[in-house]
Amino acid sequence: MENIKEKIRIFVEEECKKPTNSYGYQVYSNHLLPVINYAKILTKKMNANEEIVELAATLHDIGLIMHGRENHHITGAEIAEKKLKELNYPEEKIEQVKHCIRTHRGSKDIKRETKEAQIVADADAMSHFDRIGGIFWIAYFVEKLNQEEAREFVKTKLTKSFNKLSKNAKEIIKPRYEAAMMLLE
Ligand SMILES: [Fe+2]
Secondary structure (H helix, E strand, O other): OHHHHHHHHHHHHHHHHOOOOOOOOHHHHHHHHHHHHHHHHHHHHHOOOHHHHHHHHHHOOHHHHHHOOOOHHHHHHHHHHHHHHHOOOOHHHHHHHHHHHHOOOOOOOOOOOOHHHHHHHHHHHHHHHHOHHHHHHHHHHHOOOOHHHHHHHHHHHHHHHHHOOOHHHHHHHHHHHHHHHHHHO
């Protein structure tokens, strides 16, 4: 099934390049790649299904990329289903991938029923620690904050991300979390 992972990766990367993606290509390089990387680390640690996790991690923000932030956990699950069906991916595995996408958002209190879903949500939050510059970018250019406010904004965002992680994910990210807090004090 190497083939399907690569086909999905290419599909998502191509969508990231389109001008209709208001987040720019950086969502692929600065967000999706770190998420996939952390997802792989957690998959080994937790003995989860690698294929489901990798497909879901790659597709988790496809709704946001194609249609914007609102309800992107739902639009994303629908797009994933359509695409995976086209590629003749087995029905029951499609359901597992969709469950990960539907439950990946920390802000939407939807219960995660599988360890694969927990891994994708963890990896999504962990990726913030790979792109502190990106969070500053949001603080300055989207939120239009001053330096002091931006520092607080980043600190709050990282603390929230850290607190919602599972025990395994916290263990991995703790050194980066502590280093960030030290610099942002
Ligand atoms: Fe994400």
